[in-house]
Amino acid sequence: MMENTTQSSAQKANPVKSFIAGGFGGMCNVIVGHPLDTIKVRLQTMPLPLPGQSARYKGVADCAVQTFRKEGIRGFYRGISAPLMGVTPIYAVDFAVYAAGKRLFQSDDNIALTYPQIFVAGALAGVCSALVTVPSDRIKVLLQTQTVSSGPVLYHGTLDTAIKLYRQGGIKSLFKGTCACILRDSPTGFYFVTYEFLQDLARKKSQTGKISTASTILSGGTAGMVFWTLAVPFDVLKSRLQSAPEGTYKHGIRSVFRNLMANEGPKALFRGIFPILLRAFPSTAAVFFGVELANDFLKA
Template identity: 75%
Template sequence: MESATTDIKANPAKSFIAGGFGGMCSVLTGYPLDTIKVRLQTMPLPAAGEPPQYKGIIDCAVKTFSTEGVRGFYRGISAPLVGVTPIYAVDFAVYAAGKRLFQSDEQVKLTNPQIFMAGVGAGVCSALVTVPTDRIKVLLQTQHISNGPIMYNGMLDTGFKLYKQGGLRSLFKGTCACVLRDSPTGIYFVVYENLQDFARQRSGNITPVSTILSGGTAGIVFWLLAVPFDVLKSRLQSAPEGTYKHGVRSVFKTLMATEGPKALYRGVLPILIRAFPSTAAVFAGVELAHDLLDF
């Protein structure tokens, strides 16, 4: 297996296709834990003397299964499955284009700052594509845990109703929070590239095992940095219109005043548990797709 992300000159077209395939692998691998993460992040603050809606990841999983069955873990999956191809395709294509800017020939080895800058650009661009599907996903994941009526029936119904209620602005609610969350993508690629280089130096080539370990580790490092912004994004995107007048700033101010800094890492356990297999699946899919495209 040859690396899709090192040494040879980056190819944005191939990376676009490979990124989309890798993203689909990621969604199928990590979505149940994503649902648990979102529900932990968005559950209401309990009244005085009352227990929280969910005591933790296991309690949330048990309650979701007992009330909704296996289907409950996959609510809203159609949105990321449909959106994931362009999201990851853009991410890896922009990353390849960014790397290409620094490569004067086929064998130029990029420095960590150059990899970081290419990764940040990829993260910001993919975040802009992510917002509508992320907004739909969060609403579908959280509406069954509220006491109110079920407002949305699937991806298309949710998208149509959001557009009818507030136009594109409603669909793109949480854009700033998404950009903030995905900015650490620069670190994500730096970690992956360096671990793969280390594997190549030891064995002469990268392997499926090194790809899984490098990708999974990169995912954990990324999410340790991104969790607070993801919490703010989930709160903002799941809230009724008008709840937070100044967007992510209002969410942060309210969260600090009512729950404190600890709330910024609510849902961190399912995020980190999901981060390794889902990110490993992304890079394994990307590397496999590149091998098939080069065949």
């Protein structure tokens, strides 16, 4: 079994290595988690049924079955090229800024960071990565919500979507949902605190001081579930905003929130939470597994 020498909070962070490792970890995240992400987005954005009609999807299983029947395996990976192309800078920035934030509190390797300091570094990373995430998230959501049965196909892949959005509304259209994305990624501080806390516990229990692959997977997966439990309401609002036709919500996320509360109630803020949490553990575990694997390679 591979053993990872996870960088503890007492080791001075290296933003350059973290940039490379974060990008690789992000790619692992997308490959593992995209099918459930597609289901999540479709559940979050499905229209309210007309009187006497049933909902488009009855739940996670029904959405998965319908997607497979109508679109095959490819249906689960709609829009994956957008996050794959954007995932390297997104996660690279996330982990690089996190490392840079940690360095602000470290004058040498002998200073162990406190959890509040880790939280601040993580929160800063979340805001910066959110700014990079917006365009690829916007494209991904549009492609994921464009089903074969929903009408004529408007977008044909990532590049075509990006070009059409730019023609429709310029850069502003590509960055639609920026505030919503920042709010969605705001709990990133809890994400890193949870991971570091669990890894510190594992390190203390280890006789060699090394962290096993199993510990990295467990810590990373748990961190992902904590993050997404807090982020789900903002993610619902973001998906609604980014998938809506231009001019639907004049005041951005505020209009989405008011509309959702008036028509569907607070329960709708947690629509799609089951596939989100189902996806959160393996996909986030894949991130940290990839990061630690890359760190081991860079140290070799």
